[in-house]
Amino acid sequence: MSANVNQPDPTRERLLLEAERLFATKGYAAVSVRQITAAAETNSAAINYHFGGKKNLYLEVFRQRWRPRAHSTMAKITPLLEADDLSVEKVIRTAIDALWKGPLSHDSQEFFLHGALIHRELHNRTEAWDILVEEAIVPFYDLLYRIFLRIDPTVQKAKVMLNCMSMFSQLVFFSHARPIAQQVMGQPPPEDVEAILADHITAFCLHGMNQTGDQP
Amino acid sequence: MSANVNQPDPTRERLLLEAERLFATKGYAAVSVRQITAAAETNSAAINYHFGGKKNLYLEVFRQRWRPRAHSTMAKITPLLEADDLSVEKVIRTAIDALWKGPLSHDSQEFFLHGALIHRELHNRTEAWDILVEEAIVPFYDLLYRIFLRIDPTVQKAKVMLNCMSMFSQLVFFSHARPIAQQVMGQPPPEDVEAILADHITAFCLHGMNQTGDQP
DNA sequence: GTCTATAGCAGGATAGAC
DNA sequence: GTCTATCCTGCTATAGAC
Numbered sequence A, B: 001m002s003a004n005v006n007q008p009d010p011t012r013e014r015l016l017l018e019a020e021r022l023f024a025t026k027g028y029a030a031v032s033v034r035q036i037t038a039a040a041e042t043n044s045a046a047i048n049y050h051f052g053g054k055k056n057l058y059l060e061v062f063r064q065r066w067r068p069r070a071h072s073t074m075a076k077i078t079p080l081l082e083a084d085d086l087s088v089e090k091v092i093r094t095a096i097d098a099l100w101k102g103p104l105s106h107d108s109q110e111f112f113l114h115g116a117l118i119h120r121e122l123h124n125r126t127e128a129w130d131i132l133v134e135e136a137i138v139p140f141y142d143l144l145y146r147i148f149l150r151i152d153p154t155v156q157k158a159k160v161m162l163n164c165m166s167m168f169s170q171l172v173f174f175s176h177a178r179p180i181a182q183q184v185m186g187q188p189p190p191e192d193v194e195a196i197l198a199d200h201i202t203a204f205c206l207h208g209m210n211q212t213g214d215q216p
Numbered sequence C: 001g002t003c004t005a006t007a008g009c010a011g012g013a014t015a016g017a018c
Numbered sequence D: 001g002t003c004t005a006t007c008c009t010g011c012t013a014t015a016g017a018c
Helices: A011-026 A031-037 A046-051 A054-081 A088-102 A109-121 A128-151 A157-176 A178-185 A193-209 B010-026 B031-040 B046-051 B054-081 B088-100 B109-121 B128-151 B157-176 B176-183 B193-209
Strands: none
Touching: A011 A031, A011 A046, A011 A054, A031 A046, A031 A054, A031 A157, A031 B054, A046 A054, A046 B031, A054 A088, A054 A128, A054 B193, A088 A157, A088 A193, A088 B010, A109 A128, A109 A157, A109 B109, A128 B088, A128 B176, A157 A178, A157 A193, A157 B010, A157 B193, A178 A193, A178 B031, A178 B128, A178 B157, A193 B157, A193 B193, B010 B031, B010 B054, B010 B109, B031 B046, B031 B054, B054 B088, B054 B109, B054 B128, B088 B128, B088 B157, B088 B193, B109 B128, B109 B157, B109 B176, B128 B157, B157 B193, B176 B193
């Protein structure tokens, strides 16, 4: 009858939660353990007790909170390996759905932080980079390659990689540079910016990838 | 006959130089004034004397070093406003040349830092953000819009903006995520990765932008 | 396990000699 | 203008009471 049988340590969980939020929004160096412990409403020694230091806490954020979400995102794309009606457009739409409405979404605060952490590692690499590459980046692009191989068995791996990265780059850009988009396009923004952007990216990538050989 | 008539204050210049390098590579919070002054081979009080504090030094990096390069990049695209043989491809190639071989280039360390600073501001905004938006981002997209307007006077501004941002996103991604590209495409990388990426982006954007209305 | 107190150190900024 | 010495604040990490 205990309520927290599935919560092995609430304090530890709260620390991970707040740590992710702060690291993702401000960056590792700009956040102090005191800020995290204050946000998690515990004492300043808690991080050292539970994780053995600030650095280990950062890594644990990736292991405990980032990793499971990355896997669930992959799981949304994997079915395409056996889907019947496969097309370039369907792959693009599925990938955008999985990432854009998943890790890179603006609506879900949790997934926004997920994407922000990737970005920060991209520019300031730590040991967490290895986790990212091994468990998310390489498998993600490999999966997409195997899917595109089903559509066109003669496709070049390098070309697929480049195309997928072009798609990915737009997803991360528009998810994090939303303020730019609105500032440049001129205020006020409509409510359905998300859908407009998703449609734009889909169309842009569809044409960008469907280069029917007439290009030098 | 004095040699440094054009160098108003060598110490100040060295501080700006090293500050830009360190801020761009490590980020504002992760860099200490002691590191900067040590790199500039001066005393630890120099920053406060010359700039009045760490924060002002950061802003001065944008004013003194970032701004002129941004303007010279714009100058490379401006001639298209009056060019005779205008085409979508030419605009794309010119923009990629100006940015990719300019601010976002990997070859030129100076311009690499320039791009890195944009990226950091994108994710951790400070007062420098206003300089960026006013002097670079808005004018840049406005300029491209006016150029595309010459090609097709009926083009929608919002669509141009989105297309240009899609192009820009790939440029910044591939310039900073080069390690990912090589890691995902599999080692070893050829020497002309830069050219391959530039060609890919050009082709991808050309097709992505040339959506001839056959798209739902 | 939780918390307070504090050690030990590095940070930015400043005062004042030269 | 340059530098040293120093102040004070804030940091991480730890010791030890409870």
